[in-house]
Amino acid sequence: MHRWAKVSTAVLAACVVAASDASAQSANINVTATVFQAIAVTGARALDFGNVFPGVNKTIGTSAATSGRFDATGQAGANLNMTFTLPTDLAFGVNNLPIGSWTGCADADNDPTSGCSVFTPSASASGAAFSAGGALFIFIGGTVSPAANQPAGTYTATATLTLAYF
């Protein structure tokens, strides 16, 4: 092979390699996740309105001894959302006792009388955070509105709390 041909071949080969390299490019992104302790939540105390009377509203506040309470544990310091599925009535057979409003507060300790962050329980998310020890206590209260002709009986319903990290 002539020297010219060898040089041309070498240059052409280099050219092909260069062209191939120049036509490819890469870019990175990160794939990330943060693993937290599993959330555990239990219904620790029923919301109990006690005895109510026809035509007389009755309210149980979050700091009352008979307020409802959920106890939760999870990742220390982590933020979470609270969402509730709440009844609009308590039921006794075919009879309903309306619940007019709900109140709530969340606290790092089992004491709703101090440092309890107030929120309104609803299907919309409310924010909270686990304590440095990974605990959270959620208290709920409400108001029932018996009609003047409300039948006597024991009325019940279920309130459900769902917690999720965000």
Added chain:
Amino acid sequence: MHRATIPALFCLTTASPAAAQVSLAGVRDLAFGFLSLGVTTTVLPTDPIRSGQWTITAPVGQRVQIRLTLPNQLLGPSGASLPVSFRNGDAFIQGTWTGAVTNTFNPSATVNFNFTGGSQAIIRLGGQLTPAANQRTGSYTNTAVCTITVF
């Protein structure tokens, strides 16, 4: 020496312009967020916040080949690892021009794309993670690479 410059000039004038006008950028991490132990978390490629995203710009009419190089695990604290999976349909590419069609593909395979109606396209990536019940808590990360080849 003079003769040798002819093929070199040929190379520069045919291969470089197309490549030079094509660019690729990683613009958003694939972020699974906060996971609970033992609970599977899926991020769809259509997720506007958590899906990973790259952007490609190229001249109208340009054709490119796309290849994703994906991790099979994320790396965490004290050497812990967290398996990650990518299934068929966990990625798509779509031009940003009006009327562009979404092309969903298997992120494990290469895919070709034509810039038929505009000069920008996005690639989105989703995936799935399942921390074990005894998974070490903490932050996990790895890298996903997108490589494009200009035809």
